[in-house]
Amino acid sequence: MVSRIVTVVLLCLLAITHAQLWWGAGSMDRVAELRTQINELQASNDAARKENERLTSEVNGLREGKETVQEKARSELGMVKPNEIYVQILRP
Secondary structure: OHHHHHHHHHHHHHHHHHHHHHHOOOOHHHHHHHHHHHHHHHHHHHHHHHHHHHHHHHHHHHHHOHHHHHHHHHHHHOOOOOOOOOOOOOOO
């Protein structure tokens, strides 16, 4: 009789553990969902890191030399030097 009770208790514990694996807070579906979120966040972080590196290099270029400032002024503001002729070529 005792061995049957032990067997039933162990089977119940196995069933509870198995149920937690499939439907509980740490279920396999939840783990897969969290892995997907981690991958998405890592991709977002990588894109932000690249943008930060680009902006850092641009800031360093602006701090170090006048050439970068002149390039920005020419391309974004359309500025020209004295006695300089500005020619814009539009491509079809």
